[in-house]
């Protein structure tokens with residue numbers, strides 16, 4: 001086994017106890033130059049090593065392998081249910097295997113006893129970086145296709161092109177590309193190294209997390225961090241440091257994670273998005289987890305990882 005520098009790439013912040021879901025290198029080359037090459041796509045589709053999975057409503061089938069790993073259920077193209085589907089080309093791996101997703105109105109019948117449908121929030125915790133990346137790509141394309149069926153220039157119905165990565169308007173000729181909405185998510189700390197955590201109005205009692213919001217037109221991401229924190233919690237922010245990003249196709253976000261330094265400490269929540277916000281020391285938060293006053297964050301969201309990066313150790317697992 002050789003060890004090359006590329007194998008050492010992790011895309012994970014140093015000091016993080018738990019990896020950031022959906023962010024690790026996938027080993028997949030998206031090979032975008034093949035998307036308009038119908039002859040290449042046809043040859044790739046019919047190649048015996050090609051693997052195909054179905055995505056429907058943000059879900060795909062996953063299964064537990066005999067060695068305990070969880071995998072996307074993939075089949076050769078000749079076994080794939082191709083009728084009335086959109087076909088997305090997702091890329092190739094280092095062995096030359098091509099991957100496609102089929103978007104259908106429903107998932108196929110379960111392949112065996114253990115295969116089960118899962119959304120990305122669950123599957124993203126279980127799958128390998130390769131499979132998680134393939135599913136994220138497919139879910140993101142599916143969401144975009146579903147929500148952008150009509151031309152935003154002239155209103156005509158658009159048609160799928162470029163193996164799922166373009167929609168073309170037959171009336172005015174416009175080409176529409178998949179949309180990604182940048183959002184900032186930030187852990188704000190004060191001069192005492194306490195963390196600012198908030199509870200959104202629709203969250204249950206005890207659920208606190210980082211603040212977050214969408215980047216607005218004409219705004220830098222640093223400006224967006226400062227604006228969102230001030231709007232939601234009334235706290236002013238100075239230095240902003242980028243940590244990591246995470247694709248978040250629910251339906252089309254890219255979460256940009258930051259650590260940010262507060263320059264004021266008085267909290268004044270907006271009451272519209274954030275119901276309550278508090279400064280927590282590490283001891284405060286540990287005690288609040290112990291007493292059940294604060295629920296440990298869970299799932300694949302980068303929010304939990306940003307909190308963990310400050311907390312300095314893995315967060316407790318939720319007990320429910």
Ligand SMILES: [Zn+2]
Nearest residue numbers: 151154169172
């Ligand atoms: Zn048009």
